[in-house]
Amino acid sequence: MFLTNIKVLAVGLAVIAFYTIIAQVIPQLESEVPEALDLSAGVTPEVLVTAGEDLFMGGAGCTSCHGLGTRAPNLRTDHAGEGTIGERCGSREQGCKEYLYESMIDPGAYLIEGFPPIMPDARRQLSNEQIWAVVAYLESLGGEVTVTADDIGASASAPSAPASSGAAPARTATTDPVQLLTENACIGCHQLEGAGAPVGPAFDGMGSRISADRIRTGIIDPEAEIAEGYEAFAGMMPATFGDQLSAAQLEIIVQFLAARQ
Numbered sequence: 001m002f003l004t005n006i007k008v009l010a011v012g013l014a015v016i017a018f019y020t021i022i023a024q025v026i027p028q029l030e031s032e033v034p035e036a037l038d039l040s041a042g043v044t045p046e047v048l049v050t051a052g053e054d055l056f057m058g059g060a061g062c063t064s065c066h067g068l069g070t071r072a073p074n075l076r077t078d079h080a081g082e083g084t085i086g087e088r089c090g091s092r093e094q095g096c097k098e099y100l101y102e103s104m105i106d107p108g109a110y111l112i113e114g115f116p117p118i119m120p121d122a123r124r125q126l127s128n129e130q131i132w133a134v135v136a137y138l139e140s141l142g143g144e145v146t147v148t149a150d151d152i153g154a155s156a157s158a159p160s161a162p163a164s165s166g167a168a169p170a171r172t173a174t175t176d177p178v179q180l181l182t183e184n185a186c187i188g189c190h191q192l193e194g195a196g197a198p199v200g201p202a203f204d205g206m207g208s209r210i211s212a213d214r215i216r217t218g219i220i221d222p223e224a225e226i227a228e229g230y231e232a233f234a235g236m237m238p239a240t241f242g243d244q245l246s247a248a249q250l251e252i253i254v255q256f257l258a259a260r261q
């Protein structure tokens, strides 16, 4: 009887261990909104960098502009012979982390030559902790990570910090079509009212060229049908908007674009 109990217990533990390992191994699915971080006390640079990298490569949407080599300066690789972002940020007046933090919360303050001012204010989407994690990650790309828990605490209480610091990102809240197209960086690649960059087909007149259904598919699954005349740009449009937008937001965008005659 005793032995049987031990066996049952052993099998139970083995099963739990097995699923714990599986859970670690399977890549985590990207959630719609980046998870809130608690990096307040005693956070190590390694934890910050890892969290920042996850945000940069995933939920924060940075790679829809950075890394293509055309829409925005490269950060992970050389830009203009000045090196990766961690190497070149030190040459700015303020010091590296201050410059990077400012680049994210006030992108218009210092514009990199040759690029349009299309970068969104990261506070719309990320908490203060998350922004500092991304700063730490950017510093780690060729430089020394100097972000500490003190930075996070200090700026969180500064008057310029967003009221919603630490709360869920505001990104999912808006239902204004033009704001949605701005926040999701669509107009970094599609022209609206003649403004923006002509990387993909213009939003102006889109409703007279293609149906609402085709617009919807074009957003959720860009590779399903490539826009006529843009075959060379296939694969450029991020395929992540289906996850990033709520169903209601997607419909608002589809109807707005279908109405562009």
Ligand code: HEC
Binding pocket: 056, 060, 061, 062, 063, 064, 065, 066, 071, 072, 073, 075, 079, 085, 100, 103, 104, 107, 108, 110, 111, 112, 115, 116, 117, 118, 119, 120, 122, 134, 138, 185, 188
């Ligand atoms: C809509 C496109 C777009 C998105 C999305 C975007 N950026 Fe940018 N970013 C730009 C452009 C264009 C510039 C250059 C003009 C400027 O300085 O604002 C830039 C500049 C920067 C710089 C300064 C680069 C340098 O060489 O000094 C940093 C740092 C940066 N972005 C980080 C980020 C991070 C981190 C994210 C994600 C949270 C992000 N960006 C999302 C377009 C974008």
Ligand code: HEC
Binding pocket: 064, 065, 071, 181, 184, 185, 186, 187, 188, 189, 190, 199, 200, 201, 210, 214, 215, 216, 218, 219, 222, 223, 225, 226, 227, 228, 230, 231, 233, 234, 235, 236, 237, 238, 241, 253
């Ligand atoms: C990095 C650049 C880029 C971004 C950001 C981007 N797009 Fe695109 N988009 C393209 C390119 C290039 C094409 C044409 C190739 C293709 O069909 O995949 C395209 C195609 C489309 C199409 C299909 C048009 C057709 O004629 O079939 C729609 C609709 C569209 N984009 C909407 C959007 C919306 C809405 C957003 C923001 C939520 C967005 N795009 C963000 C580059 C981009």
